[in-house]
Amino acid sequence: FGSAATIHYLAEVLKIAFADRAAASGDPDFINVPVERLTSKAYADERRAARLRSRLKQGVPVTTATYDVGYGSSRAVYEQASRHLGMTPGAYRRGGAGERIRAVVSPTPFGQLLVAATDRGVCRVMLGDDAAALQADLAAEFPRAELAAGDPGLRAHVAAIRRQAA
Secondary structure: OOOHHHHHHHHHHHHHHHHHHHHHHOOHHHOOOOHHHHOOHHHHHHHHHHHHHHHHHOOOOHHHHHHHOOOOOHHHHHHHHHHHOOOOHHHHHOOOOOOEEEEEEEEEOOEEEEEEEOOOOEEEEEEEOOHHHHHHHHHHHOOOOEEEEOOHHHHHHHHHHHHHHO
């Protein structure tokens, strides 16, 4: 626990967590802040993946983006790419070029839920009021991918997301 790398990692996690808390709440004295969630490794991984997606969308080379967002090696980012991107970082950077993305939209109590995946994994989950707008957003995020709608195989992912949201 006392290594410099561990302390640095914890400091980075806490900076991100408290920045998110401040942005969401404005005044933490009057709300119950989920500190355990905000300081978990899973949350830090989610945030790092979001920063990676952002950097790749900006056209930053994969290697540069990998180190910019805090991965210690290119191996680490590629090991987690299927889980966080649903494709290789290079394919994500190129707008999904060479990927076939299957998508399904399903109504939920919170609005329309779009789940999109490649053969590697889920590449996008979105919530919105309008199914057509969600599909347009998916096409804009992955302009070079082949998009296919109505895959019944994604229903299990939809069900899992609904369970977590309930």
